[in-house]
Amino acid sequence: MANAGGSARGPYRSGIRRREQIVNAAARAFTAHGYDGASMRQIAADVGVSPAALLRHFQDKEDLLAAVLEWWARETAALGVGERAGLGGFDDLRALMRYHVEHRGLLELFIRLTGEASNEKHPARAFIQERYAKIVGMLVERLLGVARAGEIPPITQGQAESEIRALCATMDGLEIQWLLDPAMDLVGLFDQHLDHTLERWRRGGYVSSAG
Amino acid sequence: MANAGGSARGPYRSGIRRREQIVNAAARAFTAHGYDGASMRQIAADVGVSPAALLRHFQDKEDLLAAVLEWWARETAALGVGERAGLGGFDDLRALMRYHVEHRGLLELFIRLTGEASNEKHPARAFIQERYAKIVGMLVERLLGVARAGEIPPITQGQAESEIRALCATMDGLEIQWLLDPAMDLVGLFDQHLDHTLERWRRGGYVSSAG
Structure with missing residues (x-):
């Protein structure tokens, strides 16, 4: 303080x-x-x-x-997403989606500042870049660890990065769609997507290994 | 005019x-x-x-x-994305990603205004809502048509909507990641993702039918 x-x-x-x-x-x-x-x-x-x-x-x-950014990071960190070990840790992302639906204003702030930060001169750019890199890096490590523990078939660093980038992208994109169309079932759509992704990972059907 | x-x-x-x-x-x-x-x-x-x-x-x-919105809609409409029939029509989305990489300023404008339009009072909200609904609707129709033509196994309206919403979300999310981290291979990551998605559709492995 x-x-x-x-x-x-x-x-x-x-x-x-x-x-x-x-x-x-x-x-x-x-x-x-x-x-x-x-x-x-x-x-x-x-x-x-x-x-x-x-x-x-x-x-x-x-x-x-x-x-404001510090406060926002504290609020979302309190959710503890990504702290639970194993493939089950990814289920915590569902809680994040439910949190967004219950705190629409915070999500709006996040999406708006992220959009603004695509401009190289925006004062929030470094913060949002670092936050994004940190979340992607943390989830990639989590996924590699899950493979090392034998919960999913072997995965390369590159495959893990592709998977996590696509998963984070889907979350952000669905959030944007829900902000534009609040009738959309954000939690249900993401649950379906995550169910399918986890099932795919369990059988080693990684995106970058597909023909 | x-x-x-x-x-x-x-x-x-x-x-x-x-x-x-x-x-x-x-x-x-x-x-x-x-x-x-x-x-x-x-x-x-x-x-x-x-x-x-x-x-x-x-x-x-x-x-x-x-x-500005009218001009932007004209620019992107000229790409003709979604006009080609069949599953191959989805390959045109790759051209859209290459266009974004070559016209970063236009993508920045799109992402920024989309972020702003998550606010219910923003003057671009109706335009961006309608544009999004139109693109999702068009791609859902395209996917249903591909199934009717027998190119992919039968798909329900709900399944098609889930698939298209997730695909559009991944595109938007990857675009945001690239704007924040220009070293990321936007075109390559999306190509991988689309390859995998098309292969999945061909064998009827739709997200909402997964266990």
Whole structure:
């Protein structure tokens, strides 16, 4: 909480609460208007503080974006996806989809910032690149470990990377489709897809080994 | 070209050329800053016209967004994806991936606006929803036709929808990964995935029929 202090008007605890209110208001503003479109003045007004008071907590919009990304990473890390060993650990991805359906606003923020971060100059790009690389790397390791343990037939590093990239891609793409068409059964479609993928892995029918 | 005229200073042809310049500048601005972040004043300056002259071509930013979306739909429609009959028609999706790699800016615009359109109030939402529904519907019809023609085993409407939604999701997701990590082999990864999917369809191993 490197930026938690700074307000001389209240005790430390109320500074933390105010900081949380600002981060929440910023997340809503980034979701609704994007990073470039969000206004520090409007975020301050939403929380009921002056722009000058906002700047005592966060020196600029980029600092505020970093705090929103940190908060978002904490929220999703709490789900513990990928921590369970074995092929069964991939079942935790189903919980992630259910979480998205129950927290549509957080998913919207994620998809919006990911879309913005495809621009090389976007301030969230490094964070989202690293987060993506970390998740892909973690799931690739998990899949290689499952093969070493004999739960699935031998798999090469390249095959594991192709499988995990395609699985993550399907998750992101289905999430986008659901945001555009909330009548779609995101959880059911992903469950089907994961059932089929796990069954395919069990018999060693990896994508990059197909003819 | 409902908005093409309006300028009394030059002949009709130069009005069209100016209009095209404005649409191109707007596409660049929406790609770099998003819809909310893009400024009409900056777009006018990029083209070298006054804000008042810009407003003679496009009455507001939403009007300009509509023109950008229309231009983008025309560009991608020219690829003719999905027009070829039979299972081989799906091979045209490979050309779409190669097109993305060669036109990164257009893909960035598409992914950025799609991310923004997950917000229910975004002015591009209806366009992107309709475009998505149209592409999914067209590919589902194509897949059902391929089964009717006996190229693949019988498939239900629900199975076809699951297959096409997952295929489109994988495309979108891989595109996002490539925008974040240009070292990734987008064309190769999608080729592998499509090879495997077509082979799976040929033997009737549909996702929603898996155990």
